[in-house]
Amino acid sequence: DAKTTQPTSMDCAEGRAANLPCNHSTISGNEYVYWYRQIHSQGPQYIIHGLKNNETNEMASLIITEDRKSSTLILPHATLRDTAVYYCIVRPTRGVYSSASKIIFGSGTRLSIRP
């Protein structure tokens, strides 16, 4: 079972920041928070991941609360091309031949960007 809880759907105006929340209250100390998204009819796309500190890359920012029980993915200037299902996932840190390297996807958040 997925270890995260996300809203089923959200919408955001084009050009505004999209803030996607995720709860992972049972996260363990050795687990990362990962975000992927899946645009219609495409494979999932890696966005960003983090352990404790906030992270930023060219696609998004990831804000993790101090207790690590929740996080927020921020798309700073949403465009119509950001319409997708966004998956928040927790995964253990790397281990040799770890069976935990698989990704367990939940249902994700369907983000709609309105013009």
Added chain:
Amino acid sequence: GAGVSQTPSNKVTEKGKYVELRCDPISGHTALYWYRQSLGQGPEFLIYFQGTGAADDSGLPNDRFFAVRPEGSVSTLKIQRTERGDSAVYLCASSFQQGREQYFGPGTRLTVT
């Protein structure tokens, strides 16, 4: 560089037939994963290869499903005696090392009639 590629993009087969789905991972990626996605759901893990060996096949639904990666690069997912319930999009992903971020291919849409 080139991403993960999967062939065919679409496959329609009759119930009871055998199918093979191919995945070409990103060059140099040692880990390869297969997932299956039914309509309206998130992808479900099937099997994971580290090099040539299947390190975790706990997601394969039954013994009709089998996958190989003989040279540690290209992988083939094989489904025997297909059933209508096998209809789904089959996704392949690869990563530089086990546990790192995974890069997905576009998937193969399998339809069993």
